[in-house]
Amino acid sequence: MERIHVGGMAHLWRVTRDDMSPPAILKAPIIQDGDDATAIVGFEMEQMILPLLHGPHAPKFIASGDFSRQPYIVMEHIAGESLLGCIDHAPLPIDDVVEIGVGVAHALADLHSQNVIHLDVKPSNVIRRAGGGFALIDFGLSRHDLLPDLLAEEFRLPLGTGPYLSPEQILRDRTDPRSDMFALGVMLYFLLTGVRPFGSPRQRRALARRLWRDPEPPVRHRPDCPPWLQEVILHCLEPEADKRYPTAAQLALDLAEPEQIRLTERAEKRRADSWLTARRRWWAQKFAPMRTPRSIAARRAAAPIVMAALDLGDANAALGEVLRDTVARIMAAAPGARLACVSVIKTSRLRLDSAQDEFGRNLHVRRLVEARRWAAGLGLPSAQITAHVLEASDPAAALIDFARENFVDQIVICACSGRRGGMGPVAARIGAQAPCTVTLVRPPQPAEAGAGDEVPMEPDVGLGI
Numbered sequence: 001m002e003r004i005h006v007g008g009m010a011h012l013w014r015v016t017r018d019d020m021s022p023p024a025i026l027k028a029p030i031i032q033d034g035d036d037a038t039a040i041v042g043f044e045m046e047q048m049i050l051p052l053l054h055g056p057h058a059p060k061f062i063a064s065g066d067f068s069r070q071p072y073i074v075m076e077h078i079a080g081e082s083l084l085g086c087i088d089h090a091p092l093p094i095d096d097v098v099e100i101g102v103g104v105a106h107a108l109a110d111l112h113s114q115n116v117i118h119l120d121v122k123p124s125n126v127i128r129r130a131g132g133g134f135a136l137i138d139f140g141l142s143r144h145d146l147l148p149d150l151l152a153e154e155f156r157l158p159l160g161t162g163p164y165l166s167p168e169q170i171l172r173d174r175t176d177p178r179s180d181m182f183a184l185g186v187m188l189y190f191l192l193t194g195v196r197p198f199g200s201p202r203q204r205r206a207l208a209r210r211l212w213r214d215p216e217p218p219v220r221h222r223p224d225c226p227p228w229l230q231e232v233i234l235h236c237l238e239p240e241a242d243k244r245y246p247t248a249a250q251l252a253l254d255l256a257e258p259e260q261i262r263l264t265e266r267a268e269k270r271r272a273d274s275w276l277t278a279r280r281r282w283w284a285q286k287f288a289p290m291r292t293p294r295s296i297a298a299r300r301a302a303a304p305i306v307m308a309a310l311d312l313g314d315a316n317a318a319l320g321e322v323l324r325d326t327v328a329r330i331m332a333a334a335p336g337a338r339l340a341c342v343s344v345i346k347t348s349r350l351r352l353d354s355a356q357d358e359f360g361r362n363l364h365v366r367r368l369v370e371a372r373r374w375a376a377g378l379g380l381p382s383a384q385i386t387a388h389v390l391e392a393s394d395p396a397a398a399l400i401d402f403a404r405e406n407f408v409d410q411i412v413i414c415a416c417s418g419r420r421g422g423m424g425p426v427a428a429r430i431g432a433q434a435p436c437t438v439t440l441v442r443p444p445q446p447a448e449a450g451a452g453d454e455v456p457m458e459p460d461v462g463l464g465i
Contacts, residue, residue, distance in 0.1 A: 001026070009039045009140070014077065022079075024062055028072045038159065040067075041150050042140030047073055048147050049139045053114055057107035057135050078137070079130040083123035083187075090194040091222055094229065097192045098255055100126075101232070103134035104184055105252035109407045111136060112177045112248055115145040115296050119174060121183035122164045123191075143174050145296050158207065163196045167211045167239050168291070170204070175293040178241045181251060185236025192229070193221035197237060211239060212281035217269040227267035228258045234266040239281055246303035246336050249407035253305065253338060253386060256406070262383035303336035304409035309399055309430070310343045310371055311414060319414045319443055320374055326441045327412050328378050339380065341371040342388045342402055344395040364389050396429035404435050415440035 005012040010030060016023040029043045050073060051061040060076035083100065086092060092100075104126055111118060118125070120141040127135045141159050143149050151159055151174070158170045166182035189197045197215030201207050218233055219225045232254055238244045245251040254261050308327050311319065331337050345363055371387040378385075392398035403411055411434055415427045431438045 010043070015074065020062075023077050024074050025059070025077045026072055026074050028070065031071075038151065038155060039140075041154055043071060043073075045142060045147075045150055046139045047071070049116060049142055049144050050075060052144065052147075053111075053116065053139075055110055055114075056129070056133055057110045058139075059135065059137060078127045078135050080127045080135075083126040083128065083191075086191055087123055090191050092191050094192070094224070094226065097188055098229065098258070100128075100134070100191060101184070101188050102252055102255045103128070104136075104187070105248045105255060106405075106407075107134045107136050108177075108180050108184065108248035109252060112180070112296055112300065113407065117143045117174070117177045117296065118180050118183075119143060119169065120160055120164070121180050121187065122161050123187060126187075149174060158204065162202055162207060163190075163198060163200050165207060165210075166241070168241055170207050170211065171291075173291050173293075176241055176291075177248070177296050177299060178244045178246070181236045181245050181248060182241075184248075184251075185233050188233050189215065189218055189237065192225060192233070193218050195221050211285050212278045214239060214273050214278075216272050217266075219270065226258075227263055228261045230269070231261055231263050231267040232258075234269065247300055247305075247407075249305050250303065250338050253340065253406055257386050257388070260386045262381075300409070302334060303338070304334055305338045305340060305407060306330055306334075307340045307342055307399075307403055307406075307408045307411045308375075309411060309413035309426075310341055310374060322443045323412060323414055323441050324374065324377055326439060330410065330412065330439070331378065331380060331384070337384065339375065339378070339385045340388060340402075340406065340408065341375050341385065342390060342399060343367045343371050344398050345389060345391045346395055347391050347393050364391070396426045396433075399426070399430055400434055408436050410437040410439060412439045412441060415442050 001016075002014045003011060004014050004025075011028050013026040013028070014023050015026045027046075029039055031040065044067075047064050047066075050059070051064075053061070059078055062074040062076065064074065065072045086096075086100075104121070107126075108118065108121070116139070118136055118139065118141075120138060121136070125136060125138045127137060129135060141151065143152070152172070156172070158165060158172060159174075160169050164183040164186045166176075166179035168176050169179050186197055189195075198210050198213075199206075201209070214234070215237060218230050232251070236244055236251065245254075306327065308323060310323070327339065331339060345367060367389045368387055371389070372385075375385045375387065388402070390398045390402060399411070399413075402408070411430060413427050413430055415431075427440055431440055
C-alpha cells in the first residue's frame with residue numbers, strides 16, 4: 001500500500017493484492033471532529049453510485065467498506081493524466097481544446113445514459129486515459145436518478161466548485177444534466193483563454209451573478225478563437241438551461257463536425273450582453289415559477305439523435321422518399337431531436353479505389369451534397385441536421401460504429417436490399433447489432449405484383465449492399 005494523495009476530504013492509496021493486477025486505488029475519507037458533514041454524505045453517495053457505473057468513462061468499482069468500521073472504496077487505477085496539469089499551460093492550442101471538449105462530452109453522454117449527473121466537472125476530475133479517451137472521477141457530489149439524493153435531502157446550500165457551478169445548482173436544483181454542459185463550457189473557456197469566465201467567487205451573492213450575467217466572449221481574450229468554437233462555448237454557458245445544448249451527445253456531435261455548426265449571434269459577439277439584457281434576465285429569474293424536476297431519461301428522450309442511413313442516387317429516389325417520410329414523422333414527434341444523415345462509400349478490401357465518379361467528380365463531396373439535398377426536403381432548421389459520409393469496406397459495421405460513438409438513439413434505414421424483396425444484409429445486421437432503436441422502412445409493394453412475384457428493383461448505390 002502506497003499513499004499517493006492527501007486531499008481536503010480523502011486520502012488516496014495505491015493498493016495491490018496477489019490476485020489483483022494492475023494495482024487499484026483505495027479512497028478513504030478524512031473524518032475528524034467538527035468536519036463538514038457533506039464530506040461524509042458525499043462519500044456515501046459515491047459508494048452508492050460507483051458500483052452502478054460501467055464502461056470506459058468511469059473507474060471500475062472493485063470493493064467498499066461501510067462506516068461501521070473503516071469506510072473506503074477500492075476502484076480501478078486509471079492509467080493516464082488528470083487535466084489539472086493543463087491549467088498551468090493554458091491557454092492551450094485550439095486543437096487540444098476541441099479534443100478535450102469532444103472527449104469529455106462523450107464521457108458525459110455515457111454517464112447521463114446511465115442516469116447519473118456528475119455535478120462537479122472540472123479539470124481535476126477528468127482523466128485522459130493513456131490509451132485514449134477520457135474518464136470522469138470523484139462522484140461524491142453526483143446524483144443518480146434512481147437513488148435517493150442524500151445531499152439534496154440533508155443540505156440547503158449550493159454544492160460544487162464555485163467557478164464551475166451552473167445557475168441551477170446555485171438555486172439548489174441538482175436534477176438537470178445540462179448543469180454538466182455548463183461546467184464543461186467553463187472548463188473549455190478557461191483552457192482556451194487562460195481566464196475563468198466567472199472568476200473564482202466564494203460568496204453566494206457573487207455566485208448568483210451568473211444567473212443573469214453572461215461572460216465576456218472568448219475572442220476578447222483569445223483573438224484567434226474561431227467563430228464556431230465561440231458559438232459552442234457560449235452555447236454551453238447560456239444562463240438559462242433551456243438555451244443550452246439539450247444533451248451532451250448533441251454537443252459532442254457539433255464539436256466533432258465544426259464545419260457544420262450553424263453560427264448564431266453568439267459567434268460574432270465581442271462583448272457580454274448589455275446591462276438591460278442582464279436586468280431582464282434578473283427580473284425573469286426573480287419571478288420565475290419553481291422548476292419542475294424531470295428525469296434524465298425523459299430529457300434525453302425529448303432530444304434524441306436520429307440517424308438516417310441513406311442509400312442515395314437516381315436509382316433509389318423512391319426509397320429515399322419513403323425514408324424521408326418516416327424520418328419526418330420521427331422528427332416531428334421530438335422537436336429537440338438532431339438528425340445525422342449518414343451515407344457510406346463502400347471501399348475494396350484489397351484494391352485502391354478511385355476517389356472520383358465516372359464524371360470526374362469527387363465521390364465524397366458528391367455524397368455529401370446528395371445527403372444535404374435529401375435532408376432539405378424535410379424542411380427542418382439547418383441547426384438540427386448534419387451530413388456525414390463514411391468510407392468503409394464493411395458498411396454495416398461502419399454505420400453501427402458511428403451510432404455507438406455518437407450516442408445515436410434511433411437508426412432509420414430502408415429494409416430492402418435493392419436486388420430482391422425483403423431485408424437487405426446491411427439492414428439485417430444493423431437491426432441485430434445496433435446499440436439503439438432501429439426502424440426498418442419498407443417501400444410499398446406495387447399493386448400489380450402478384451402473390452409470390454419478385455418485385456424488380458434497381459441496384460443500391462450508397463451502402464454497397
